[in-house]
Amino acid sequence: MKLLLVEDSQRLQRSLTAGLKRAGYALDVTGDGREGLWFAESNDYDVIILDIMLPGLDGLSLLQRLRAKGKSTHVLLLTARDTVDDRVRGLEIGADDYLVKPFAFRELLARVRALCRRSYGTKSASLVVGDLQINTAQKTVTRAGQPIKLSPREFALLEYLVLRRGQVVSRSEIETHIYDDQVDPMSNVVDSAVCMLRKAIGLPGSPPLVHTRHGLGYVFELET
Numbered sequence: 001m002k003l004l005l006v007e008d009s010q011r012l013q014r015s016l017t018a019g020l021k022r023a024g025y026a027l028d029v030t031g032d033g034r035e036g037l038w039f040a041e042s043n044d045y046d047v048i049i050l051d052i053m054l055p056g057l058d059g060l061s062l063l064q065r066l067r068a069k070g071k072s073t074h075v076l077l078l079t080a081r082d083t084v085d086d087r088v089r090g091l092e093i094g095a096d097d098y099l100v101k102p103f104a105f106r107e108l109l110a111r112v113r114a115l116c117r118r119s120y121g122t123k124s125a126s127l128v129v130g131d132l133q134i135n136t137a138q139k140t141v142t143r144a145g146q147p148i149k150l151s152p153r154e155f156a157l158l159e160y161l162v163l164r165r166g167q168v169v170s171r172s173e174i175e176t177h178i179y180d181d182q183v184d185p186m187s188n189v190v191d192s193a194v195c196m197l198r199k200a201i202g203l204p205g206s207p208p209l210v211h212t213r214h215g216l217g218y219v220f221e222l223e224t
Contacts, residue, residue, distance in 0.1 A: 001046040001116050001156060002026045002177045006036035006062070007078065008054050016049070019105050024139065024152035025112075026180045033057030040066050040073065044176055047115045049108075051078045052090070060093055067094040074115040076108075113137060120163040127162050130222045132201060132209065134162060143201055153178065154197050161197075161210060161220040170217035194218055 003020060007013045008031035020027055028043065030036050033054035040048055040062070048066075052059035063075055077090045077098040090098055096118075097111050113136060117123060125137040131144045139155055141148040150158065156178050161169060171190045178193075198210045207223050 001160065002044070003028070003112065004036070004039050004043070004045045004048045005029045006033065006039075006048065006054065006059065007031060007051045009051075016105070016108070019109070020112075021180075022152075023109055024156045026156070026178055028180070031055070033059065033062050037062045037065055040071065041069060045073050046119050046177065047112050048073050048075045049078060049112070050075055050095075052081065053079075060090060063090075063093050063095060074119055076111055076115060078103075110137070117163075122163070127159070129162060129165065129209065129220070132162075134159060141201070143203060148201055150197075150200055153193065154200060157193055157197055158201065161218065165220050168213050168216050168219045173217070 001024075003025050005013065005016055005020070005027060007016065007029075010031070013029060013031060017027060017029055028039050028045075030039060031054070034056040036050070036054065037057060050059045050063065054062070059077060063077075066073070066075075074096040075094065077095045078101060079086060079090065079098060080101045081087075087098055096115055099108055099111060113125070117125070117136070125135055127134040127136065133142045134140070136159055139152075141150055141155065141158065157174065160174070160177050174190050174193075179189075194210060194212075198208055201209060209220055209222060211219050211221065211223075213219055
């Protein structure tokens with residue numbers, strides 16, 4: 001999943017960046033409101049984590065402009081303002097959730113996960129396809145009851161493909177949602193990642209779960 005973090009506190013920015021990357025998220029980061037608006041308008045994110053007090057352009061104004069442009073990306077507001085009026089205003093402008101500073105990172109992570117699930121129309125942390133089970137909160141995968149060990153990048157790829165189950169997902173969409181930096185269009189990094197994932201979750205004698213659609217991308221589906 002790809003997140004945008006707009007937070008001007010260098011200390012908090014460093015802490016959140018490290019924690020979110022450890023949790024397997026791809027991340028764009030800025031501490032400036034105007035740059036944050038440019039990122040949000042120019043890219044597709046699963047969730048935007050947005051501080052209210054920002055230089056250049058405050059978070060609420062950023063959010064207003066984003067919604068006026070028709071961008072529906074889920075937004076989690078970070079605020080030091082703990083009054084009902086401030087929280088109501090943020091939600092009425094178009095925020096999906098808010099978190100009052102100081103907060104526990106575990107709570108922020110849980111809220112981000114919930115918003116990511118909402119982006120793909122699911123509320124459960126458990127994703128089940130046939131005998132494949134994925135727990136997006138605990139980052140665990142089993143197939144036919146046997147645990148499968150995946151790298152954070154492989155897990156992120158699997159989660160994204162399963163959430164898009166039955167849809168053809170292009171290489172560029174995978175690059176956008178899984179990788180921090182732009183991938184060289186001549187690189188086979190996505191193909192290699194899919195190949196490794198296919199091997200990791202495969203079972204002898206069973207059809208593959210990740211299918212190639214030549215010239216289009218990949219689709220995750222259980223074929224009978």
